[in-house]
Amino acid sequence: xxxxxxxxxxxxxxxxxxxxxxxxxxxxxxxxxxxxxxxxxxxxxxxxxxxxxxxxxxxxxxxxxxxxxxxxxxxxxxxxxxxxxxxxxxxxxxxxxxxxxxxxxxxxxxxxxxxxxxxxxxxxxxxxxxxxxxxxxxxxxxxxxxxxxxxxxxxxxxxxxxxxxxxxxxxxxxxxxxxxxxxxxxxxxxxxxxxxxxxxxxxxxxxxxxxxx
Amino acid sequence: xxxxxxxxxxxxxxxxxxxxxxxxxxxxxxxxxxxxxxxxxxxxxxxxxxxxxxxxxxxxxxxxxxxxxxxxxxxxxxxxxxxxxxxxxxxxxxxxxxxxxxxxxxxxxxxxxxxxxxxxxxxxxxxxxxxxxxxxxxxxxxxxxxxxxxxxxxxxxxxxxxxxxxxxxxxxxxxxxxxxxxxxxxxxxxxxxxxxxxxxxxxxxxxxxxxxx
DNA sequence: ACCTGAACACCGTTCAAGT
DNA sequence: ACCTGAACACCGTTCAAGT
Numbered sequence: 001x002x003x004x005x006x007x008x009x010x011x012x013x014x015x016x017x018x019x020x021x022x023x024x025x026x027x028x029x030x031x032x033x034x035x036x037x038x039x040x041x042x043x044x045x046x047x048x049x050x051x052x053x054x055x056x057x058x059x060x061x062x063x064x065x066x067x068x069x070x071x072x073x074x075x076x077x078x079x080x081x082x083x084x085x086x087x088x089x090x091x092x093x094x095x096x097x098x099x100x101x102x103x104x105x106x107x108x109x110x111x112x113x114x115x116x117x118x119x120x121x122x123x124x125x126x127x128x129x130x131x132x133x134x135x136x137x138x139x140x141x142x143x144x145x146x147x148x149x150x151x152x153x154x155x156x157x158x159x160x161x162x163x164x165x166x167x168x169x170x171x172x173x174x175x176x177x178x179x180x181x182x183x184x185x186x187x188x189x190x191x192x193x194x195x196x197x198x199x200x201x202x203x204x205x206x207x208x209x210x211x212x213x
Numbered sequence: 214x215x216x217x218x219x220x221x222x223x224x225x226x227x228x229x230x231x232x233x234x235x236x237x238x239x240x241x242x243x244x245x246x247x248x249x250x251x252x253x254x255x256x257x258x259x260x261x262x263x264x265x266x267x268x269x270x271x272x273x274x275x276x277x278x279x280x281x282x283x284x285x286x287x288x289x290x291x292x293x294x295x296x297x298x299x300x301x302x303x304x305x306x307x308x309x310x311x312x313x314x315x316x317x318x319x320x321x322x323x324x325x326x327x328x329x330x331x332x333x334x335x336x337x338x339x340x341x342x343x344x345x346x347x348x349x350x351x352x353x354x355x356x357x358x359x360x361x362x363x364x365x366x367x368x369x370x371x372x373x374x375x376x377x378x379x380x381x382x383x384x385x386x387x388x389x390x391x392x393x394x395x396x397x398x399x400x401x402x403x404x405x406x407x408x409x410x411x412x413x414x415x416x417x418x419x420x421x422x423x424x425x426x
Numbered sequence: 427a428c429c430t431g432a433a434c435a436c437c438g439t440t441c442a443a444g445t
Numbered sequence: 446a447c448c449t450g451a452a453c454a455c456c457g458t459t460c461a462a463g464t
Contacts, residue, residue, distance in 0.1 A: 433459085437457095
């Protein structure tokens with residue numbers, strides 16, 4: 001067939017299909033050939049739109065970042081409230097696509113939405129009176145916490161069969177096999193507890209170090 | 214040659230070589246064939262010791278977990294101090310092997326060292342008077358923070374060329390290209406700031422909710 | 427510019443064969 | 446029990462060829 005009159009593919013169509021595949025079958029299921037098949041196209045076609053598979057994955061991550069709400073930073077709410085809302089929105093975006101989270105390891109890179117996000121958080125903190133160095137650190141540590149909560153989903157990995165938890169080896173884990181029953185509730189609770197602790201701790205530091213306006 | 218008198222391989226030798234390869238050249242460089250070559254052995258030999266590549270990766274992660282110091286939990290230090298020491302040791306272990314961090318996504322699974330670690334933290338908190346539900350959450354959220362700090366190394370991904378940060382697009386990131394210069398210092402500072410904030414916040418909660426002994 | 431089929435070097439894994 | 450070579454189905458990517 002060669003080149004069609006109207007292009008069969010676009011970066012956007014490819015990214016959408018890739019994310020769907022990753023969501024449905026996991027990161028390992030995403031091969032360029034499989035993805036091409038899903039798009040009714042031959043394997044090498046993708047290389048007209050992305051130079052490498054890594055570049056495609058980068059775009060997929062950035063599309064997830066694009067789902068994160070940043071509007072709370074434009075409403076001059078107090079910074080802890082804005083940070084709380086943003087962290088929840090960020091976590092919700094990652095939790096909706098858990099299989100992509102390991103790819104976050106590459107850092108913000110050149111992804112426009114990731115940079116927009118970093119910019120918004122940093123701007124909010126500086127405007128609130130945080131010194132720029134502190135604002136950088138706080139932006140980073142909030143990202144740590146959110147990314148970690150999406151990556152290291154705690155309950156998810158505990159085997160469900162009680163036999164694993166030999167009492168002699170793990171004296172305190174006797175009921176850990178029950179965790180799997182309500183894993184998402186535990187992750188949610190741990191996230192909320194950690195978020196509040198983090199904000200409380202940061203507020204203490206703020207009162208100690210930032211002069212009143 | 215077939216079977217040698219004394220085995221050429223062992224799980225331990227394979228895990229050590231795999232971690233070395235991952236540290237030196239990244240996760241993508243670890244193929245079963247490449248690893249086998251590194252061990253002067255033919256590809257399929259590994260399957261006498263691990264059922265799949267995933268099982269091997271699991272063992273590699275657990276060996277890193279084995280580097281985490283847990284001795285602070287046996288010294289009846291106050292729980293915030295023990296948690297602080299443990300978090301630092303945990304982070305140091307992951308920072309020493311950053312390329313393996315994405316694999317943590319699989320959760321503690323059946324990895325004995327990961328389970329031992331979860332057990333120690335949980336036990337310390339329960340002994341300090343935290344209700345079991347809270348202790349579970351706190352163990353999880355501490356892991357989130359540490360895993361996230363190793364995964365989402367904030368500064369690492371910022372491109373070094375200033376041209377990326379068009380002032381119109383990212384009004385607050387004008388100096389972000391300088392981050393790369395001292396990325397590890399920033400990550401370290403963000404981790405320490407977050408850790409203190411987290412512990413301060415948890416201590417507040419402790420004083421509010423846990424009755425004095 | 428954008429798609430195709432053929433091709434290259436490389437995967438993870440299975441299996442029969444050897445000792 | 447533990448290693449080997451051969452084989453299978455599958456990768457990411459390149460490239461010349463087509464419109």
